Amino acid sequence: MTVFERIYEAVQMIPAGSVATYGQVAEAAGNRRLARVVGYALHANPRPGQIPCHRVVKKDGEVSRAFAFGGAARQAALLRAEGVEFLDETHVRMDLHRVSFLPMVH
DNA sequence: AACCTGACTCGCC
DNA sequence: AGGCGAGCCAGGT
Numbered sequence: 001m002t003v004f005e006r007i008y009e010a011v012q013m014i015p016a017g018s019v020a021t022y023g024q025v026a027e028a029a030g031n032r033r034l035a036r037v038v039g040y041a042l043h044a045n046p047r048p049g050q051i052p053c054h055r056v057v058k059k060d061g062e063v064s065r066a067f068a069f070g071g072a073a074r075q076a077a078l079l080r081a082e083g084v085e086f087l088d089e090t091h092v093r094m095d096l097h098r099v100s101f102l103p104m105v106h
Numbered sequence: 107a108a109c110c111t112g113a114c115t116c117g118c119c
Numbered sequence: 120a121g122g123c124g125a126g127c128c129a130g131g132t
Contacts, residue, residue: 002128003127021114022113023114026115031127032115033125033126034127035116036113036126036128037112037114037127037128038114039112039113040111040113040114040127041128043113044129056113058115059114064114
């Protein structure tokens, strides 16, 4: 089980209508210092359609500008379709949607 | 096989 | 308050 695989499993635990920060995913994968690596893993995203990478945002709720799949606007649209509210075009209402706890993977 | 380069976060100036 | 460096992994060159 590689680090990337644990990261993918953690991301899949985020329920629809909620978002998690890179740091939360990193913690669930076993080490919060992996926050950066989480970004790399999602960039690689080997299983689009199965891994809800659009539910991962920065700690302040900002959607990454480097989102490769159609841009930040596309990611925001996917989230809004799940009922996620925004402060502006790029910032999620973290007070409402951030998952309180993300279970550790294995 | 070494080196570079990314969707981040936190602590220390 | 804001900038800087470190920690961390995989894939391509």
